Amino acid sequence: MRVISILPFLLVLVSGSIENYEHPIDIIHNAVNELHSLDAATDLNECITCKTRLQIGKFLALTRPDLVPQIFTIWCLEAGNDETQCHMNYGYPSLEYSSIGNDFTKVVSLMDPEGLDGDLFCYYHDDKCHILPETPELDLSNLWPPKPKVYEAPQNSGETFNVLHISDINLQLNYKLLTEANCSQSVCCSEHSYNYFKPPESYDYSPIHNPSNGLSFYDSSYTHGHFEKGQYVDLYSNENSVWSPCHEFGSYTCETPLLLLNNTLHTIRNFHQNHLQFEMAIFTGGTVEHQDRIFIDKHHILKTQEVVYKLLKTYLPSIPIIGTFGIRDTFPINQLPPKNLIENSVSYQWEFDFLADLWLELDWIDLDASKQIRYSHTGFSIITSRGLKIISLNSNVWNDKNLYNFWNVHSIDKFGIWKFLIDELLESEVNEQRVWIISHLPPSSRSLPLPAKVLTLIIGRFSPKVIAAIFFGSNLKDSFNLIYGGDGCDSKELEKAINFALIGPSISPYSGVNPAWRYYAIDEKSFNIVNSFTYNIELNETFINGGAEPSWQFEYSARELYDPEGLWPMERSLDTEWWYHATEKIRDMPNMSELYSRLAYRSSPFTPLGDDLVDNDNYCIVTSFTVEARKQCMMTEDQDNYIAPAEPIDYFAYIKPYAPVEYVGYGGEEESAEPENSEIPNDEVAETTEEEVKPQVKPQKVLRGNGRSLSQKVQV
Ligand SMILES: *[C@@H]1O[C@H](CO)[C@@H](O)[C@H](O)[C@H]1NC(C)=O
Numbered sequence: 001m002r003v004i005s006i007l008p009f010l011l012v013l014v015s016g017s018i019e020n021y022e023h024p025i026d027i028i029h030n031a032v033n034e035l036h037s038l039d040a041a042t043d044l045n046e047c048i049t050c051k052t053r054l055q056i057g058k059f060l061a062l063t064r065p066d067l068v069p070q071i072f073t074i075w076c077l078e079a080g081n082d083e084t085q086c087h088m089n090y091g092y093p094s095l096e097y098s099s100i101g102n103d104f105t106k107v108v109s110l111m112d113p114e115g116l117d118g119d120l121f122c123y124y125h126d127d128k129c130h131i132l133p134e135t136p137e138l139d140l141s142n143l144w145p146p147k148p149k150v151y152e153a154p155q156n157s158g159e160t161f162n163v164l165h166i167s168d169i170n171l172q173l174n175y176k177l178l179t180e181a182n183c184s185q186s187v188c189c190s191e192h193s194y195n196y197f198k199p200p201e202s203y204d205y206s207p208i209h210n211p212s213n214g215l216s217f218y219d220s221s222y223t224h225g226h227f228e229k230g231q232y233v234d235l236y237s238n239e240n241s242v243w244s245p246c247h248e249f250g251s252y253t254c255e256t257p258l259l260l261l262n263n264t265l266h267t268i269r270n271f272h273q274n275h276l277q278f279e280m281a282i283f284t285g286g287t288v289e290h291q292d293r294i295f296i297d298k299h300h301i302l303k304t305q306e307v308v309y310k311l312l313k314t315y316l317p318s319i320p321i322i323g324t325f326g327i328r329d330t331f332p333i334n335q336l337p338p339k340n341l342i343e344n345s346v347s348y349q350w351e352f353d354f355l356a357d358l359w360l361e362l363d364w365i366d367l368d369a370s371k372q373i374r375y376s377h378t379g380f381s382i383i384t385s386r387g388l389k390i391i392s393l394n395s396n397v398w399n400d401k402n403l404y405n406f407w408n409v410h411s412i413d414k415f416g417i418w419k420f421l422i423d424e425l426l427e428s429e430v431n432e433q434r435v436w437i438i439s440h441l442p443p444s445s446r447s448l449p450l451p452a453k454v455l456t457l458i459i460g461r462f463s464p465k466v467i468a469a470i471f472f473g474s475n476l477k478d479s480f481n482l483i484y485g486g487d488g489c490d491s492k493e494l495e496k497a498i499n500f501a502l503i504g505p506s507i508s509p510y511s512g513v514n515p516a517w518r519y520y521a522i523d524e525k526s527f528n529i530v531n532s533f534t535y536n537i538e539l540n541e542t543f544i545n546g547g548a549e550p551s552w553q554f555e556y557s558a559r560e561l562y563d564p565e566g567l568w569p570m571e572r573s574l575d576t577e578w579w580y581h582a583t584e585k586i587r588d589m590p591n592m593s594e595l596y597s598r599l600a601y602r603s604s605p606f607t608p609l610g611d612d613l614v615d616n617d618n619y620c621i622v623t624s625f626t627v628e629a630r631k632q633c634m635m636t637e638d639q640d641n642y643i644a645p646a647e648p649i650d651y652f653a654y655i656k657p658y659a660p661v662e663y664v665g666y667g668g669e670e671e672s673a674e675p676e677n678s679e680i681p682n683d684e685v686a687e688t689t690e691e692e693v694k695p696q697v698k699p700q701k702v703l704r705g706n707g708r709s710l711s712q713k714v715q716v
């Protein structure tokens, strides 16, 4: 049946192209028409429409790959989609902005549109197709010797040392004081941030104008190694009128300004020197901010990484920092071709050469690891001076925004990453060595089901004896996942829990969280986590404190917070069973679930509480390591078709409407009379997922560089 419904379109195209098409212009014209008539066909369901479109794309990509970006861009625009998204998703490659038309062309030429490749692509990349295909059963047991019957984690020694964990720095190099924080773009606080609606003439700026009101708009810095409060910057020196001017230490709609990063690293250094003595650090990735793709060029990606890594070294020269690959720290963002697609892979080589050289130069990795990064693109391992092995994995291998993940889905190890991981783990098993795994994107969010399943099976095989801990970042929220056996969907009993993963909080306040970092007390012998201690600032305090330095405060210790009565024996580390009990409390005690939300957001003003705190959601978040497990957890009897909210590649502002900032210290009239009802066009869908929000806003964007305007037809 499926074949019959697809055939007519292809036949028209094939016969047409052979007989008639001479000029590229004809091919383009006819192909675009094919795509439109496909959209118009009412007898196809949405997933079939999408898959047929891929078949047309494949045919074109095999015959005229040079025309594919143009054809799909035109079709996308004419179909009424957002212009920026069309150009970024299908447009020709450019060093000026992060468009992926080249990658799309390559992948569509290789993929099997009718099989699992097409099913998955359409589920993840077509917002009308909601059928998540069954994940094939996997048996990996031929990849390793059978798991020994006795496979216990080693005993703790009782002595600990400290390891720093930082994540998601997301430095915003173009952060600018007094620009718009209440903007209609993805990330605010830069020269190109603006609000669709200008503030009314009568908008009262007088409180901002007057430094004695205590509002913080100071041009401060750590240029000479210590905090220097700068001049008060008058809003009237800024030409544009804005609703909500950005303060110097950051804003909840923006990523990390250099000043905040300096402040954070300065603080960490003080803690380190005074009493905490971090022996090493893990950085679970994220240097580049969530800017719209039109504002991301290759130079920017390199520059941001260089600034971040060198600053880390400047502030923490004596602490080895083991990093991992950020999903956006590459260009185009989120993309990673397997090595065997040589021509494509080569065009991404610069990123790995860059990291391999830089981390070696900063003395964080040895020559072997540097070579691994350069040659594998997907992972490396390091053995610390105490003998712990840290394996760092490139999570673009499972990122659903990496188009290459939709080619040859059945071939589970086309990146070679699993062989690498298994070999490393087997070696450690033989050597009685313990291992930590670090990566950026947790498989529980925005990840393809199959690689998530493979990773879960590997973790199951090597836990608890070999794998002592697993760390991720990327979510910005402070969180953790309990990992269940089998394919991650085993029933949620203690016996089925195989390990756990900790998801580090971000330094960036983007998405409405307070900046945070933490450290772990690690057992010297077993490398188990004995406790974790998280620190944060209240960013909103820096809006009104007259330009003072933010004060970092101790937020919580996991052991005390989830076990206030101290029932867990001190000599036991925070192991899988311990985290299992924490999930039970989140499930059973409403105040614990609320507490979890507060931790996730570090008690920012955007913490979802009360009605926003969906009953079962936190429990599903912490007990689902894979997207499938999450889906299974979220399904209820009366709602058996849970659809994970689709997420765009571009990131849209998702604190909307902008919560009113409470300015204190002046008796001005109520200038924020209408803050609740943002009149942002088409803004009806703003469901917050764990990370992002579905875009309904169609912003007008202008491409930099070549002067071409992307946006004549803006949908408002
Ligand atoms: C941040 O710190 C670096 C290194 O000390 C310094 O060069 C830079 O000027 C500082 N910038 C700000 C805004 O504090």
Ligand SMILES: *[C@@H]1O[C@H](CO)[C@@H](O)[C@H](O)[C@H]1NC(C)=O
Pocket: 589, 591, 592
């Ligand atoms: C949460 O509620 C339980 C009773 O349901 C109570 O025993 C416990 O002290 C509360 N915990 C906190 C942190 O408020």
Ligand SMILES: *[C@@H]1O[C@H](CO)[C@@H](O)[C@H](O)[C@H]1NC(C)=O
Pocket: 538, 540, 541, 544, 603, 604, 605, 606
């Ligand atoms: C910052 O926000 C939190 C959470 O809404 C609030 O409790 C706190 O009072 C605020 N701080 C300031 C200084 O406004």
Ligand SMILES: *[C@@H]1O[C@H](CO)[C@@H](O)[C@H](O)[C@H]1NC(C)=O
Pocket: 182, 195, 196, 197, 243, 244, 658, 659, 660, 661, 672, 674, 675, 676, 677, 678, 679, 680
């Ligand atoms: C943010 O902008 C909207 C218009 O887009 C406006 O209605 C709202 O009052 C503004 N809020 C603040 C706090 O500036």
